[in-house]
Amino acid sequence: MKPAASRIAITSYGVLVILLAGTVERAAAQPARTLCADCHVPQGAQFTESIHGHALRCQDCHGGDSDYRVETADKTRFAAYFSTTKPAAPLNEKFDHGERFRGKPARKDVPTSCGECHSDVARMNPYGLRTDQLSSYWVSGHGKRLKETGDEHVAVCIDCHGAHDIYKHDSPKSRIYFQNVPTTCGRCHADASLMTQYKRPTNIIEQYENSIHGQNVLKKSDAGSPNCATCHGSHAAAPPGVADVGHVCGKCHQQVETEFSSGVHGKLPLFPRCVGCHAREGGKHNHAIHKASPSTNQLVDVFREIREDYEGDAARAEFTKRVDALPNTLLFSQVCRACHDIARADPHAQFVRENSPVALEKGVELAGALRLAQFEYARTAERIERLSRGVLLVKDEAVRLEEIRTELLSLNVAMHTLDATGIHDRVRKLKEICAEVNGSLDGKELGLNRRYQVTWGVWGFIVVFVSLMYRKYKLLRAEYVISTPRPASTSLPVVTPAPVPVVGRRKFFERSLRTLGAVGTLALIWPVIAYVFPSRKRGGAGERVSAGKTEGWAVWEMKKVSVAGKAVGVIRTDNGFKAFSLICTHLGCIVQWSSTHRSFECPCHEAKFDAEGRVTGGPPPKPLPSYNVAVAQGDVIVTAPS
Ligand code: FES
DSSP states (O other): OOHHHHHHHHHHHHHHHHHHHHHHHHHHHSOOEEOHHHHSHHHHHHHHHSTTTTTOOHHHHHOSOSOEEOOHHHHHHHHHHHHOSSOSSOOOSOOOOOTTOOOSOOGGGHHHHHHHHHTOHHHHGGGTOOSOHHHHHHHSHHHHHHHHHOOTTSOOHHHHHOSSOOOOTTSTTSTTSTTTHHHHHHHHHTOHHHHGGGTOOSOHHHHHHHSHHHIIIIISOOTTSOOHHHHHOSTTOOOOOHHHHHHHHHTTOHHHHHHHHHSTTTTOTTOOHHHHHHBTTOSTTOOOBOOSSOOHHHHHHHHHHHTTTOOHHHHHHHHHHHHHTSTTOOOHHHHHHHHHOTTOOSHHHHHHGGGHHHHHHHHHHHHHHHHHHHHHHHHHHHHHHHHHTTTOOOHHHHHHHHHHHHHHHHHHHHGGGOOHHHHHHHHHHHHHHHHHHHHHHHHHHHHHHHHHHHHHHHHHHHHHHHHHHHHHHHHHHHHHHHHSOOOOOOSSOOOOOOOOTHHHHHHHHHHHHHHHHHHHHHHHHHHHHHHHSOSTTOOSTTOEEEEEESTTOOTTOEEEEEETTEEEEEEEEBTEEEEEEOBOTTTOOBOEEETTTTEEEOTTTOOEEETTSOEEESSOSSOOOEEEEEEETTEEEEEOOO
16 A cells, blocks of 8 residues: 555544544433333333233323433433322423423313324224214214313213223223223212212212112123213213113113003003102212112022921911012002002103002002012022922923013013003913912822831831841840750769851851841842832933933924923024024023924013024023034934033
């Protein structure tokens, strides 16, 4: 290399080294990159855990830069400030988050801000999310008020979903998890200071919590029961008008709505519909919805309490009294009186005044019919339950009990028609089935008593036989011992006789006799035991039951059998035989098979299941359980799943 060229190279190298050194020095002087969560610690932690944590950045909602460099001392100070719920002193300085920083969005801007993504079909499609929430919100009571009056006290997205702590609706941590919805709504609707300005009651959450719906949701974790959003909607939240209440309730209680609409009250335009009877305290804001009837378990419990102390009509009267006194039972006498009391002075009472005595009488009569049906059910159910704990096999009766239960639940629905003839017919039918079942139980109990009587005879015989055997044994023994020659008394020196195998033979004889006696006794006892304790082992998992011969079994015809004490329907499809439990997976009514529609239909709440047992309509949460079916030598055999 020439000297001039080498001088240039050395100089360039020197400049490069100096530049690099400057850069390194500057980099060392600058703080490391700072994340939002380094200062906004709690919000950052919530956001990271939330559903948005993996899909969004803080800047998507708050704007600002994404590259911050904050001195360690400042970062510590900021983190301490934002981690304290109520800082003692304000943070007297503004951090420069960048030009596009929006900060905390104003409440009025929150719906639009969230809607930027949630109304965007392209963005929401990958997540399978709806995109109409924002438009729904603007037509809701909350949204309209915000838009029309600018009232920022109304609920916006973050009030129901959270701001940084947003979770999927099926996470128990989510504010909109089905059990958390009442609390979420209650944050505003139970707040007296907030609700007073809107003249809204603040006890609706408490009423809901004590209602049948609230108890199911909160205590029994029943996700199928309604919470606030089920009736009022979620984003398009609006109070259902009085006229619409029936339709709102009818979304779940379809059959009740149908029956009610066909009845005398359903045709009255001014009738307050469902809440008029089911919400005890009355009033259009009432959320304390109660069932009219106690559960079937409660009915059986009541009967169990009185069974030993009351009989006949006295038992029925006491049963009625105690059922009427159960908490949350609606009393017809009170419910009907709410409108039909001639002493009332309000316009509605004027409207019904002329018919009041007749109406009240009819109400009492129908209530009596319902209590009679409940009494018959409870009496039969309690008896089956009691007998099933003993030696009797009552599985067939247990299956029929499900039929009675179905009739009772259908009767509850039919009560909404107020059609006395139809209601009495149903009660009569229920009583007939109860009588058949009780007749069958009577027969079985009688049979068992006869078995016991026979047993006593057999036991007597055994005792006599064993006594005679023992006596014979004694006699034989005495005879043998006496007949054995004893050595004669003599003055001659005693000669010890040679050992004779007498003792061995005697022992052998005794043992043989004992063994024979024991075997004979056991042979006698065993059939007796089997006779007195019949077939308790039958049934249960793996039980095989014949549903009939394939011959003559038409396609889409169903035959009912009892397998392991459960009602099972066997249908012949064009693809072979199939068997399903006939117990509805909603509330346990017995479903009926419709060969015309090729579906199982539940008479209680209009559920439908197809020929594969799948739910095709109504409230059941799961399909009908299936059973194994096989054809063996022309017999259709159903097996209980193990
Ligand atoms: Fe309610 Fe069957 S029990 S739908």
